[in-house]
Amino acid sequence: MTPGTSGDGPGHVTLRQILAYDDEGMLRLLLAPAGQDLAVHGLIVGDEGPARPHEGRIVLATGLAPDLRDASAVVREAARRGAAAVVLRESPATPLPDDAMAAAGECGIALLARADWADWGDTVALLRSATSYAAAGRDDIGAPDPGGGLAALAASTARSCRGSITVEDTQFRVLAHSATGPGADGVRRSTILGGRVPEQRVAELRRSGLLRALWTSQDVIHRPADGDSPERLVVAVRNHGEMLGSLWAAADGQGLSPDATRALRRAAVLAVPHLLRHRLDESGTARREAQALRGLLHGTGDRRTHLWSLGIAPGTPCAVVVAVRDSTGGPGADRALDALAAQAAATRPTGRILREQHRIAVLLPVRDEGDPREVLALARELDGPSAGVPDAVTVRIGAGRTVASGLDASLSYASALEVVRALRDREARGCDEQPVRYAGPDEVGPTIDALRLLDAARPVWESGDGPVHELIRADLAAGGDLVRSLAAYLGTGGDIPAAARRLLLHPNTLRYRIRRARERFGLDLDDPDTRLVLAVAVRLTGAF
Structure with missing residues (x-):
């Protein structure tokens, strides 16, 4: 059926009926040349093959690049195959191209934009539920x-x-x-x-x-x-x-x-x-709460409205716990986060849980603003399920600082992410005999401060030159053995045997490398300023 076909007969619903159930504003109608009463006969997710006719369906353009440069071509192709409408992702950073709007107008196909806060899974769930609801409400049943x-x-x-x-x-x-x-x-x-x-x-x-x-x-x-x-x-x-x-x-x-x-x-x-x-109402409530929690944690939108949507009083002390998995992993990667989310929901019914791509965040109302033990206890409880999932990737859990009000939840969220970053940094440098998977800001405070100082020092380092810069550039281009050796040497306070054990080298091999650094690049490793600059440089390279 072509996009302009009326929607009065059985076997379909209209675009107007579907949009009537989008209470959350997930979809925004940009253009409907044939009006909103055109027939809709289902969904097409992405490109399902060149021979597949679209026959009055709504096409979700999931495969477009973030810059939407091919949007007009997708719109024209969907119209050629008989689609009723196309949904593109809308983003504040990437406005919808004018040529896509022009193509929709020329081809007579409806064009909709998906809100940036939703994902394609949310969109599919909404459209399928709304279509089913509208179809079930027809007089013919x-x-x-x-x-x-x-x-x-x-x-x-x-x-x-x-x-x-x-x-x-x-x-x-x-x-x-x-x-x-x-x-x-x-x-x-x-x-x-x-x-x-x-x-x-x-x-x-x-x-x-x-x-x-x-x-x-x-x-x-x-x-x-x-x-x-x-x-x-x-x-x-x-x-x-x-x-x-x-x-x-x-x-x-x-x-x-x-x-x-x-x-x-x-x-x-x-x-x-x-x-x-x-x-549909239940999924709408879940989407609304997820949107509010996302806005609260990322500091966007009206914070008081977000708290109201979550049912949390503004004067309630809160803290955020985040669990972040490694970005690579097999089938157990997502199962680990699923297990953590289930554990948090079961043990902290007052918490609000947000699932994002590589992490979950739990906003937890707490009883005592000055007592971090309750928040750290949740981090400790989440460590067990993540380690027990077969084929699971590493998950690090950070407990953020407690804030006096949920209005400041973004500060606790940022604090929790700093803890996770510190845990990852300490593990990479071998600071602990056994890797630590969870902590609060008090447990890794010096590492957080060091990482902040390194962030501030990076522009100064990158704009400078001299012997340390020459050593770092030359050795990293050759494989980085000398840089790693110096990192271990400085990290153990100049203890050659301890540094050699960390590197799995003979102490004489490490002594030779240190001597080569002195002779080739003219470094005075007895000078405290040289050691400081070198320590900062090797930390900034990440070659621990």
């Missing part, structure tokens, strides 16, 4: 009165079944339920009071095989009465095969009606748009 909601659906289904109805999501959380009669069993009462199915009940359903049957079955499952447990019916709520949740009907002091199975099956169809809306 008999969607319920939108004003009634899940509670009204549960109540009407309970009357048809002559039992009690519970609507749950895939996490066994109760989304809605009918009134509970005097004959309700204990499991139903505890489920409704707790807002979710009790863990022991979930475990029992797994052991019995009922949950497996529920996740694989397309029809209503019957479970006969057993002791104090009344007769039950359960059916999965699915959208094109995707599991959204389940409906449970329990006999409530009387037998279920003969028509209960048909009523529950029909209710599962009517529940689809409501459960999609729930999932």
